[in-house]
Amino acid sequence: MGEFPTVTDVARVAGVSRQTVSNVMNTPGIVKADTRARVEAAISALGYRPHASARRLRTRRSSTIGIRLDPMIDGISGSVLDRFLHALTEQADARGLRVLLFTATSPEDEISQFRRLNDGADVDGFVLTSTTADDPRTEWLLEQGIAFVTFGRPWRSDDFTAPRHPWVDVDGYSGLHAATRAQQDAGATRIAYIGWPSPSGTGDDRRRGWHDAMLERGDVSAEDLARLEVVTADGVDQGAAAMQQLARTAGGIDAVLCASD
Structure with missing residues (x-):
């Protein structure tokens, strides 16, 4: 036996043909249970591992x-x-x-x-x-x-x-809805939102989570809710400017959620 066990080694130990060993590895359902058990035991005992390159050539798959x-x-x-x-x-x-x-x-x-x-x-x-x-x-x-x-x-x-x-994908809607609800459960009612310009697949999805949670709780009017939202391009400087805008125009704010990480 060489340094690495081969299909021939497994077949000899299990007392079966090389084809039976191949069947156990590739189409085990066609092999009798007792024969399959002997082959699997031989594979385990010998520490046999199929040659990946040969298998790829045989199956015409690259894995x-x-x-x-x-x-x-x-x-x-x-x-x-x-x-x-x-x-x-x-x-x-x-x-x-x-x-x-x-x-x-x-x-x-x-x-x-x-x-x-x-x-x-x-x-x-x-x-x-x-x-x-x-x-x-x-x-x-x-x-x-x-x-x-x-x-x-x-x-x-x-x-x-x-x-x-x-x-x-990340569920942005559920994430922002849960974040809004967590702030509400902690006592916040005026929860502002800094988001991205629409259309934005990710941004629109996250905004809906915040917006729906705010409407469901009904702590603020629809008109007031509009004042709690600022839309801006992504970026630290833009986010800081949006926060300053909220401070000037939104009135009292208990918490702020953002579309951007």
Whole structure:
């Protein structure tokens, strides 16, 4: 026996053919239970691990997920994407998958990368980040029938209840609704909100959470609620200016919630 056990070694110890060992690893349902148990025991005893490259050649699958490496982003957004990428890699590894990183300068350039990696059979599918309404990347992948999932929602109203593709995202509405409710439960009634200009998929979603929670509690009138809201571009300086505006025009304020991290 060599330094690393082979399929032949497993077959000899289990008293079966090499094909039976292959069947146990790839299509176990067709193997009798007692035979499968003997093969699995031999695999465990020998510490056998299938050769990943050979399996990829045999199944014509790369066991690889492609994801664009975004330019360096500072602050909370960068931290979230960094943690997401780490978790994705960790979970992929636990399932015997690899993650391939690539860069792109635009959505169109990213589509070119999709085409190159798919044509070369380098990946089985993609994970997309920073989705937008009518995203050309998702449209292209759907047309080509290439597997993918997005970290970010499709942003079309029909996609929320009947998505054309799988997606995961932070629930901004529930987050701001819960944050507003927590301040109300702590005794705050005049809760202001600093948000982004509309249309903004993420911003509009978060604003609705605050707005609905305020209307449900009914502590302020609709007219007064409008004075408790300021819209501004994202940025620390812009946020500070918005807070100064609220101080001048909103009257008394018990708490402030913000769309931006």
